[in-house]
Amino acid sequence: MLFLLQSLAFAGWAQDTVTFCMDRYESEAAVAACVAEPRFQAIEAAQATIEDRLAQDAQADREILERVSELSDSVAKLTREAVGPSVPAAPVPQATTGYNAVGGVPYQTLARPSLVSIYQALEDVEAHTLHVVNLGERSAYTRCGGIAKARVLVTNYGIPVPVWAPPGAPSGFTEVYVVGDDGPPVARKVLDPARHSAFYVTARSGDDLRVTYLREADDVVAVAGLPLMTLWRAPTRRDNSTTGVVACDMDSLESAGGHRQIQASMLSRVW
Numbered sequence: 001m002l003f004l005l006q007s008l009a010f011a012g013w014a015q016d017t018v019t020f021c022m023d024r025y026e027s028e029a030a031v032a033a034c035v036a037e038p039r040f041q042a043i044e045a046a047q048a049t050i051e052d053r054l055a056q057d058a059q060a061d062r063e064i065l066e067r068v069s070e071l072s073d074s075v076a077k078l079t080r081e082a083v084g085p086s087v088p089a090a091p092v093p094q095a096t097t098g099y100n101a102v103g104g105v106p107y108q109t110l111a112r113p114s115l116v117s118i119y120q121a122l123e124d125v126e127a128h129t130l131h132v133v134n135l136g137e138r139s140a141y142t143r144c145g146g147i148a149k150a151r152v153l154v155t156n157y158g159i160p161v162p163v164w165a166p167p168g169a170p171s172g173f174t175e176v177y178v179v180g181d182d183g184p185p186v187a188r189k190v191l192d193p194a195r196h197s198a199f200y201v202t203a204r205s206g207d208d209l210r211v212t213y214l215r216e217a218d219d220v221v222a223v224a225g226l227p228l229m230t231l232w233r234a235p236t237r238r239d240n241s242t243t244g245v246v247a248c249d250m251d252s253l254e255s256a257g258g259h260r261q262i263q264a265s266m267l268s269r270v271w
Contacts, residue, residue, distance in 0.1 A: 017035060018035060020034075021034035113162055114161045114202035114203075114204070114209075115162055115164035115202050116199055116200070116201040116202070117165055117171070117172075117199065118165075118171070119165060119166055119200065120200060121166050122201075122202075123200065123259050125164075126202045127258070128203055128205075128258060129201065129203060130209070130250060130253065130260050130262065131200050131259070131262070132198060132199055132200075132201065132261075132263075132264055132267070133197065133263055133264065134197055134263045134264050134265065135196075135199070136197040137197075137263075137264065139265040140193075140264035140265040141264075143248065143264075144212075144248035144264065144269070144270075145213060145239065145240045145245035145246045145247060146213020146214075146215065147213065147215050150213040150214060151174075151192060151193075151213075151214045152190060152191040152192075152199075152211060152213060153191075153211075153212045153214055153234075154191075154209065155209070155212065156207055156209050156210075158208075158210075161202070163189045171189070174189070174191075175188065175189055175190075176188060176214075176229075176230065176232050177230075177231055177232065178214060178231075178233065179219070179232070179233050188232075203260070210249045210250075210270060212234050212246070212247040214232040214235075215233060216230055217230075218231075234247070237271070243269075244271045245271055246270055246271065247270040248264070248267035249267065249270050251268045
Protein backbone atom coordinates (compact mmCIF):
# COMPACT_ATOMS: atom_id res chain seq x y z
CA MET A 1 0.00 0.00 0.00
CA LEU A 2 2.82 2.37 0.94
CA PHE A 3 4.62 1.57 -2.31
CA LEU A 4 1.48 2.48 -4.28
CA LEU A 5 1.10 5.82 -2.49
CA GLN A 6 4.74 6.68 -2.94
CA SER A 7 4.55 5.82 -6.64
CA LEU A 8 1.48 7.99 -7.12
CA ALA A 9 3.02 10.90 -5.25
CA PHE A 10 6.20 10.54 -7.26
CA ALA A 11 4.18 10.57 -10.48
CA GLY A 12 2.81 13.97 -9.57
CA TRP A 13 -0.72 12.99 -8.72
CA ALA A 14 -2.52 15.41 -6.45
CA GLN A 15 -2.35 14.38 -2.75
CA ASP A 16 -5.96 15.30 -2.09
CA THR A 17 -7.12 12.79 -4.72
CA VAL A 18 -5.09 10.04 -3.09
CA THR A 19 -6.38 10.96 0.35
CA PHE A 20 -9.94 11.07 -0.93
CA CYS A 21 -9.65 7.60 -2.41
CA MET A 22 -8.01 6.10 0.74
CA ASP A 23 -10.71 7.54 2.96
CA ARG A 24 -13.43 6.17 0.70
CA TYR A 25 -12.12 2.70 -0.06
CA GLU A 26 -10.29 0.09 2.03
CA SER A 27 -8.98 -2.35 -0.56
CA GLU A 28 -5.95 -1.52 -2.59
CA ALA A 29 -7.74 -2.41 -5.84
CA ALA A 30 -10.56 0.02 -5.12
CA VAL A 31 -8.15 2.81 -4.17
CA ALA A 32 -6.07 2.18 -7.30
CA ALA A 33 -9.19 2.28 -9.48
CA CYS A 34 -10.33 5.50 -7.80
CA VAL A 35 -7.00 7.19 -8.28
CA ALA A 36 -6.73 5.99 -11.93
CA GLU A 37 -10.19 7.16 -12.91
CA PRO A 38 -9.21 10.84 -13.51
CA ARG A 39 -6.41 9.69 -15.83
CA PHE A 40 -8.82 7.51 -17.81
CA GLN A 41 -11.21 10.44 -18.07
CA ALA A 42 -8.39 12.68 -19.32
CA ILE A 43 -7.35 10.05 -21.84
CA GLU A 44 -10.94 9.68 -23.07
CA ALA A 45 -11.28 13.45 -23.36
CA ALA A 46 -8.00 13.63 -25.31
CA GLN A 47 -9.15 10.82 -27.59
CA ALA A 48 -12.45 12.61 -28.18
CA THR A 49 -10.57 15.80 -29.02
CA ILE A 50 -8.26 13.92 -31.39
CA GLU A 51 -11.21 12.20 -33.09
CA ASP A 52 -12.98 15.56 -33.53
CA ARG A 53 -9.85 17.10 -35.01
CA LEU A 54 -9.36 14.13 -37.33
CA ALA A 55 -12.97 14.43 -38.47
CA GLN A 56 -12.47 18.16 -39.11
CA ASP A 57 -9.26 17.48 -41.03
CA ALA A 58 -10.99 14.81 -43.11
CA GLN A 59 -13.80 17.24 -43.94
CA ALA A 60 -11.25 19.91 -44.88
CA ASP A 61 -9.44 17.40 -47.12
CA ARG A 62 -12.71 16.54 -48.87
CA GLU A 63 -13.45 20.22 -49.44
CA ILE A 64 -9.94 20.79 -50.82
CA LEU A 65 -10.25 17.80 -53.18
CA GLU A 66 -13.65 19.02 -54.37
CA ARG A 67 -12.20 22.49 -55.02
CA VAL A 68 -9.22 21.00 -56.89
CA SER A 69 -11.63 18.95 -59.02
CA GLU A 70 -13.67 22.06 -59.81
CA LEU A 71 -10.52 23.97 -60.77
CA SER A 72 -9.39 21.08 -63.00
CA ASP A 73 -12.75 21.09 -64.77
CA SER A 74 -12.53 24.87 -65.26
CA VAL A 75 -9.01 24.63 -66.67
CA ALA A 76 -10.05 21.84 -69.04
CA LYS A 77 -13.05 23.89 -70.22
CA LEU A 78 -10.91 26.98 -70.84
CA THR A 79 -8.38 24.85 -72.74
CA ARG A 80 -11.10 23.41 -74.98
CA GLU A 81 -12.49 26.87 -75.69
CA ALA A 82 -9.03 28.24 -76.51
CA VAL A 83 -8.03 25.36 -78.77
CA GLY A 84 -11.44 24.89 -80.35
CA PRO A 85 -13.23 21.66 -81.21
CA SER A 86 -10.98 18.74 -81.86
CA VAL A 87 -10.59 17.80 -85.48
CA PRO A 88 -10.27 14.11 -86.24
CA ALA A 89 -6.98 13.21 -87.82
CA ALA A 90 -7.04 12.64 -91.54
CA PRO A 91 -7.17 8.94 -92.35
CA VAL A 92 -3.86 7.47 -93.35
CA PRO A 93 -4.01 5.98 -96.86
CA GLN A 94 -3.79 2.22 -96.70
CA ALA A 95 -1.94 0.20 -99.27
CA THR A 96 -4.41 -1.56 -101.53
CA THR A 97 -4.29 -3.52 -104.71
CA GLY A 98 -5.75 -3.17 -108.18
CA TYR A 99 -7.30 0.15 -109.16
CA ASN A 100 -6.38 1.92 -105.90
CA ALA A 101 -2.64 1.36 -106.12
CA VAL A 102 0.14 1.82 -108.63
CA GLY A 103 3.04 -0.55 -108.15
CA GLY A 104 1.71 -1.40 -104.70
CA VAL A 105 1.75 2.25 -103.63
CA PRO A 106 -1.61 3.97 -102.85
CA TYR A 107 -2.40 7.00 -104.95
CA GLN A 108 -4.88 9.86 -105.06
CA THR A 109 -6.35 11.34 -108.23
CA LEU A 110 -6.13 15.15 -108.37
CA ALA A 111 -7.26 17.67 -110.96
CA ARG A 112 -4.44 18.92 -113.17
CA PRO A 113 -3.74 22.60 -112.40
CA SER A 114 -4.59 25.20 -115.01
CA LEU A 115 -1.68 27.15 -116.53
CA VAL A 116 -1.30 30.52 -118.22
CA SER A 117 1.51 31.45 -120.60
CA ILE A 118 2.52 33.75 -123.46
CA TYR A 119 3.92 30.75 -125.36
CA GLN A 120 2.03 28.67 -127.90
CA ALA A 121 4.05 25.73 -126.61
CA LEU A 122 1.48 25.47 -123.83
CA GLU A 123 -0.69 23.70 -126.39
CA ASP A 124 1.90 20.93 -126.49
CA VAL A 125 1.33 20.09 -122.84
CA GLU A 126 -2.39 20.91 -122.56
CA ALA A 127 -5.16 19.33 -124.60
CA HIS A 128 -7.58 22.21 -124.03
CA THR A 129 -6.33 25.79 -124.28
CA LEU A 130 -7.73 29.21 -125.03
CA HIS A 131 -5.72 31.88 -126.85
CA VAL A 132 -6.90 35.36 -125.78
CA VAL A 133 -5.62 38.04 -128.16
CA ASN A 134 -5.67 41.86 -128.54
CA LEU A 135 -5.62 42.59 -124.81
CA GLY A 136 -4.27 46.09 -125.44
CA GLU A 137 -7.06 47.29 -127.70
CA ARG A 138 -9.27 50.04 -126.31
CA SER A 139 -12.40 48.00 -127.03
CA ALA A 140 -11.00 45.15 -124.94
CA TYR A 141 -10.21 46.98 -121.73
CA THR A 142 -13.30 49.14 -122.04
CA ARG A 143 -15.48 46.05 -122.36
CA CYS A 144 -13.82 44.38 -119.36
CA GLY A 145 -13.92 47.43 -117.07
CA GLY A 146 -10.26 48.36 -117.38
CA ILE A 147 -8.22 51.37 -118.42
CA ALA A 148 -5.38 51.85 -120.87
CA LYS A 149 -2.60 51.62 -118.27
CA ALA A 150 -3.45 48.29 -116.75
CA ARG A 151 -2.10 44.90 -115.72
CA VAL A 152 -4.01 41.74 -116.60
CA LEU A 153 -4.63 39.09 -113.92
CA VAL A 154 -5.95 35.67 -114.97
CA THR A 155 -7.84 33.65 -112.34
CA ASN A 156 -9.78 30.40 -112.18
CA TYR A 157 -12.56 30.40 -109.57
CA GLY A 158 -10.91 33.50 -108.09
CA ILE A 159 -7.50 31.84 -107.68
CA PRO A 160 -4.59 33.19 -109.78
CA VAL A 161 -3.61 30.73 -112.51
CA PRO A 162 0.04 29.56 -112.23
CA VAL A 163 2.38 30.99 -114.84
CA TRP A 164 4.11 28.55 -117.21
CA ALA A 165 6.99 28.92 -119.65
CA PRO A 166 9.14 26.46 -121.58
CA PRO A 167 12.31 25.42 -119.70
CA GLY A 168 14.84 28.27 -119.75
CA ALA A 169 12.44 30.84 -121.26
CA PRO A 170 11.22 33.96 -119.39
CA SER A 171 7.60 33.76 -118.36
CA GLY A 172 6.64 37.16 -119.80
CA PHE A 173 4.67 37.92 -116.63
CA THR A 174 5.75 40.40 -113.96
CA GLU A 175 5.12 40.33 -110.23
CA VAL A 176 3.20 43.19 -108.67
CA TYR A 177 1.50 43.85 -105.35
CA VAL A 178 -2.28 43.69 -105.45
CA VAL A 179 -4.43 45.07 -102.65
CA GLY A 180 -7.86 43.70 -101.81
CA ASP A 181 -10.77 44.87 -99.68
CA ASP A 182 -8.86 44.06 -96.51
CA GLY A 183 -5.56 42.53 -95.50
CA PRO A 184 -2.01 43.27 -96.68
CA PRO A 185 -1.01 43.51 -100.37
CA VAL A 186 -0.36 40.16 -102.09
CA ALA A 187 2.22 39.48 -104.80
CA ARG A 188 0.62 38.34 -108.09
CA LYS A 189 1.93 37.41 -111.53
CA VAL A 190 0.32 39.74 -114.11
CA LEU A 191 0.65 40.58 -117.77
CA ASP A 192 1.39 44.04 -119.18
CA PRO A 193 -0.84 44.38 -122.28
CA ALA A 194 1.49 47.02 -123.67
CA ARG A 195 4.26 44.40 -123.93
CA HIS A 196 2.28 41.19 -124.45
CA SER A 197 -1.15 41.59 -126.00
CA ALA A 198 -2.08 37.89 -125.88
CA PHE A 199 -1.83 34.82 -123.66
CA TYR A 200 -2.65 31.11 -123.67
CA VAL A 201 -4.50 29.53 -120.75
CA THR A 202 -5.74 26.07 -119.89
CA ALA A 203 -9.50 26.05 -120.52
CA ARG A 204 -11.26 22.84 -119.57
CA SER A 205 -14.97 22.23 -119.24
CA GLY A 206 -16.17 23.46 -115.84
CA ASP A 207 -13.43 26.06 -115.39
CA ASP A 208 -14.38 29.58 -114.33
CA LEU A 209 -11.64 31.61 -116.01
CA ARG A 210 -11.66 35.36 -115.55
CA VAL A 211 -9.62 38.26 -116.96
CA THR A 212 -9.29 41.30 -114.69
CA TYR A 213 -7.71 44.57 -115.83
CA LEU A 214 -6.04 45.81 -112.65
CA ARG A 215 -5.58 49.55 -112.18
CA GLU A 216 -3.20 51.55 -110.02
CA ALA A 217 -4.28 52.07 -106.43
CA ASP A 218 -4.00 55.36 -104.57
CA ASP A 219 -1.25 54.05 -102.28
CA VAL A 220 2.23 52.68 -102.90
CA VAL A 221 4.37 50.07 -101.16
CA ALA A 222 7.41 51.41 -99.29
CA VAL A 223 10.13 48.87 -98.45
CA ALA A 224 13.39 49.96 -96.84
CA GLY A 225 16.22 50.03 -99.38
CA LEU A 226 13.92 49.73 -102.40
CA PRO A 227 12.18 52.32 -104.58
CA LEU A 228 8.47 52.90 -104.04
CA MET A 229 6.40 50.20 -105.71
CA THR A 230 2.99 50.68 -107.32
CA LEU A 231 -0.01 49.06 -105.72
CA TRP A 232 -2.65 47.59 -108.00
CA ARG A 233 -6.31 46.83 -107.40
CA ALA A 234 -9.25 45.30 -109.20
CA PRO A 235 -11.84 47.70 -110.67
CA THR A 236 -15.11 48.21 -108.84
CA ARG A 237 -18.63 48.94 -110.05
CA ARG A 238 -18.16 52.47 -108.84
CA ASP A 239 -15.19 52.85 -111.21
CA ASN A 240 -17.51 51.97 -114.11
CA SER A 241 -20.72 53.54 -112.95
CA THR A 242 -22.23 53.43 -116.45
CA THR A 243 -21.85 49.70 -117.05
CA GLY A 244 -20.81 48.32 -113.63
CA VAL A 245 -18.45 45.88 -115.36
CA VAL A 246 -15.51 44.68 -113.23
CA ALA A 247 -13.95 41.91 -115.38
CA CYS A 248 -14.47 39.48 -118.25
CA ASP A 249 -14.78 35.70 -118.29
CA MET A 250 -15.02 32.80 -120.76
CA ASP A 251 -18.56 31.63 -120.02
CA SER A 252 -19.49 31.74 -123.71
CA LEU A 253 -16.78 29.13 -124.42
CA GLU A 254 -17.38 26.92 -121.41
CA SER A 255 -18.70 23.93 -123.36
CA ALA A 256 -16.09 24.09 -126.09
CA GLY A 257 -12.95 21.94 -126.13
CA GLY A 258 -9.57 21.66 -127.80
CA HIS A 259 -7.48 24.67 -128.79
CA ARG A 260 -9.48 27.84 -129.35
CA GLN A 261 -8.87 31.55 -129.88
CA ILE A 262 -10.91 34.63 -128.99
CA GLN A 263 -10.41 38.38 -129.02
CA ALA A 264 -10.43 40.01 -125.60
CA SER A 265 -13.17 42.37 -126.78
CA MET A 266 -15.43 39.33 -127.36
CA LEU A 267 -15.18 37.93 -123.83
CA SER A 268 -18.26 37.81 -121.60
CA ARG A 269 -18.74 40.67 -119.16
CA VAL A 270 -18.74 40.26 -115.38
CA TRP A 271 -20.73 42.70 -113.23
